[in-house]
Amino acid sequence: MADSAFFCTLTHESLLAVRGTDAAKFLQGQVTCNLNYLDQHSTSLGARCTPKGRMTSSFRILPEGDGYLLAMASELLDAQLADLKKYAVFSKSTLSDESGAWVRFGLSQGDSVLASLGLDLPQDADAVVRAERLIALRLPGGRAELWAPANETTRLHQQLGAALPEAPLNAWLLGQVRAGIGQVFGPTRELFIPQMINLQALGGVSFKKGCYTGQEIVARMQYLGKLKRRLYRLSLTGSDLPAAGAELFSPVHGSSVGEVVLAAHAEQGIELLAVLQEDAKNDGRLHLGSLDGAALSLLDLPYALDADREIQR
Helix, strand or coil, rough: CCCEEEECCCCCEEEEEEEECHHHHHCCCCCCCCCCCCCCCCCCEEEEECCCCCCEEEEEEEECCCCEEEEHHHHHHHHHHHHHHHHCCCCCCCCEEEEHHHEEEEEECCHHHHHHHCCCCCCCCCCCECCCEEEECCCCCCCCEEEEEHHHHHHHHHHHHHCCCCCCCHHHHHHHHCCCCCCCHHHHCCCCCCHHHHHHCCCCCCCCCCCCCCCHHHHHHHHHHCEEEHHHHHHHEEEEEEEECCCCCEECCCCCCCEEEEEECCCCCCCEEEEEECCCCCCCEEEEECCCCHHHHHHCCCCCCCCCHHHHC
């Protein structure tokens, strides 16, 4: 499924645009990633936090034209746009919803069709190549995204469909689960700090960029090493897909020990990412919804956590 060749349209996310001469300066004080590391050949994950370090959104950010595009869960966009506009009043930048101006496709094992479009995409995660107004992005795990103006939708859909089978969005989300890439959705807004979804391990948090909203809390968690909840990958039998924010339980505690971040149907059962308390994860007796709920099994993530390496960004 997620490990086979396919393409799908990424309908679950929207694009927030920040443009203008002050776009970089403005965003630098708002987000966890370091915009100084970005150029026309790179992209990054990132997040925006409350003063207490809780994420109000997570996103993939891409330099484009005179500013940046941020791809995030569609249900978060309106609130993020309204909130950011409050801070942009005295900045030479404009903010808008550009979702309707673009189409985005997810590709698995689709490098040959990208090459046929003039997009020779490197294997390095977060690499970007451009041809005319087409943009290809490399994601962790070898997957890729293709971004294009909306008027290219029909042509690209036909060209992709001639080379790859079209899959439902679930196949893409399963690939995201297996890549260990957490994401904020409506039900988990303001629930996690970035390290809880391992965002710092994926280059989405900079500890050298200086101040941004929530920076003090995020940095303290990294340097003091007191984080007791973080992201894990798990499997579950059955076919009822748990929603983001669904609670997990363990006999170790009488209350919830974690929440689902993202779930997708797999070849057998369900795979998901969840934020879990460390002691409950170590105990291993994990259940969905209640202590009597379906049992979950731990799976490996495709990357290791390395605090010393992470603070070098």
